[in-house]
Amino acid sequence: MIKQHPLTILSPVKKDKAETLDKRLNIIRENLQQGTETEFKKVSTLHYGRWVILNRESFRDEPSVPVGTRLIFSTNFDGDKDNHLTELVTQLTRYFDDIYDCCEGYPEEGARTIENRKNYLKKYSIKTSAFFNGAPGRSVQQIHQEKRLRDHIWNYISNNKWNGKTTAVEIHKAIRNEIDSKSEFEWAKQKAGVQGIKWLNITGYGLLLLVAIPLIIVGALYLFLFHELWNKKQTLTLSQLDDKKVNKLKEVEDLFPQNQFTQVAVLKPSFIRRLNFQIWMLRTRVLANNVFVHGKLLNIPTIHFARWVLFDNNRHVLFFSNFDGNWQQYLGDFIDQSGWGLTGIFSNTVNFPKTKFMITGGAYDEEHFLAWSRSTQVPTQVWYCPYPDLSIKNINNNTKIRNELYMDLNEEQAKIFLKRF
């Protein structure tokens, strides 16, 4: 099973090159939107990629440390990081040279090699605090392969009358014979590894949590008395947000069945808040690695990849997400399905809707939470996805099709298999 990893690179932009950079990124974006961009898909290990310009204006709240203009590059990739970086700078050399020519520290023109480009990226890459993968173990290649397999079977089923065969088991066998006869699906015979819920880890973590209950109660009380009570009530609503900003976000939304979300927030300055944030990151890491392995992050069934990244000395946090559907649905899901998680995490950032014991208020304060989300969102200049026509549910379903195809199924199981189409 090939593991997927996050990559985040944060580079300072040369003062006089911010505008040029913006223009260059916009050209790539337009080409992507019009479908004329052909380079990205040559990077075989690349799931999602984005470039985001982060400057003072990106921060809704006063930053904790001075911020200049920086460029974020983020990918979700398969396997080895070094190999991914090599692919990036060899397949996308022109993009990287054009773009990072505008950034500090990139090798000078004429002196650029694969190695020093890679070293540059390594030097400016920053650590991920928590990472979610909606289809653990599925490489880009596997996702494409399994889509072809599903489409082939779908067509085969549709083009057949199935008059003679009546049981699901017989149909399942016929489908397998069909795939057996096609050499391009040879790979499907090997079962794809799927990550299961790691109960042992969870039990361990649960026990730890039990032991820590007194600490948690004291902590929550302390937070409530000395922090939450003093937090300001938030009154910003969606209607009041800056039109120009919202329009810039909407300009690049709903162009495909999938969308992106980039957000930057400022952590509350107190030590306990920053510590609490780290605790929530730990919690999210444990859950994402051990429990949320079947395509649902905090019960939300539409997220392909998401990550939290602390930076600027752990004073600021970035949140990235790649999801199915649109903003209203996505944020609504966050409130409906996992308001507690979001509240726990983001209540440690400045001007988040007021909470009580990190349980009520916060994300459940729908109007103000939505306004907070929109106003801390940052426009994504370039966003690439190699499989925009697949939902995360489709991807996980396709793997099940592949794995069930070569299993001996009983009638009930075969019926479930057929319902996948």
Add this chain to the structure above:
Amino acid sequence: MALLELSEIQAYLIKDYKEMGSSKYYLMQVKDATAAKRFIASVADNITHANAQINETCLNIGITSSGLIALGYNHEDNMHTFSREFREGMVSPHRQRLLGDFDSSDPSKWQWGGPANERVDLILMVFGKNDAIAENYFQHLKEKFEAGISVVHILDGKPLPNDREHFGFRDGISQPVIKGSGINAAGNNDDVNPGEFVLGYKNEYDVYPDAPLLKVPQGKPELLSDNPGGYEDNATGKAFKDIGRNGTYFVLRQLEQNVNGYWSFIKKQAMDEHGNTNNEEATKIAAKLMGRWPSGAPLVNHPDKDPGPGIDSDDNNFSYIKKDKDGEKCPFGSHIRRTNPRDHFEESPPGVSLKLTRRHRIMRRVRSYGEDFIGSAENHKPNGEVGLLFGCFNANISKQFEFIQYTWANSPKFKKLYDDPDPIIGVRECPAAGVKQNFTIPQKTVNKVIPNLQSFVTVKGGAYFFFPSVTALKFLGTI
């Protein structure tokens, strides 16, 4: 729970006026703000509110964002507290993508409300027992508004014949009921908090919906009450006046229905190998697409055949999980299962699903136009253009109307589907190259698929309106 101030709320939100044989919607433009305001102030007392006795006529009024500005409610800080969807209107590049208004439905081709049409500021909704009464009433009103307002387009609607829309299906069965409005809900999940439909009350998240506030005083602010959400002027500490309270937003879309195209397509799907059409089979397929039989009976309870008019025609008390988890009776992709998922919202457990579904309801107010025609597999050629004046009320256009249209109807990825838009209202006329549009009918073994869906509903016009309370109308007369 807050009691609804019924005498403040325009009655069309609460009542469907089914007894009114004629519904005339006058789309109008402000020509002279002073005269227009005079009319609005004078007509406020004649507005049919939810406590009013309904006799021969009803009158309601809605205002677009351009209308508010034209009337002089033009202070940027005040306008900016109206919801973004309302302020932008139904036509914007992003909204076009959300609502799927492309090809023949492109706003540039609309008959009203589009960029090529005259600006719409107001909608005057005149209802009468019959056409003559409505027309008479309108002429009487016209004398009062003529000096300041002109009519740019008229929509001539009437109640659906036998409650059937033109494709032939019973319509308007599932309808939410506003808690506190004094009406009993028909379905088990239809009692919805007032704030989903009326501004100034708490919604299904137990918070107040985003409300338009009078941030900068204009006219006679003392007419308005303070906003209940606790928004106040930071400088003075005084609560802002609320122009939205007891008001709501109204969505209106004129949807032309290609009845002949629809039934011809369905009948083709029901043809046997020899090319013979089978009307009974065609009706069954049509019912699968809809999720109900033409009579209205839901497929969940009547999977095999239409029990006929009168039997469960108004059944709205069913749910999916227990009876039809796999969609073998009512397909996941069917129109009614998508637009009101009841206890089967995504993969949430039934109790949670019901709660979540209540956050995405609309109060439908639908009229038909064109010939009184009820289509069927046997009879599907109406004379001239027929369609629906689809209307709905909601407190949050983005979370309700637009969510249903985009996330539930247009998105082919609804639930676990791959390429299945809503077969009635979500199909693109000219999909992008390589994009499939299917309808999947789950079966015991091999699912049946209807490929290459076609679009039989065309948008001909549309707009978003603010429906002020009676008091807010009086206030607008004073600005």
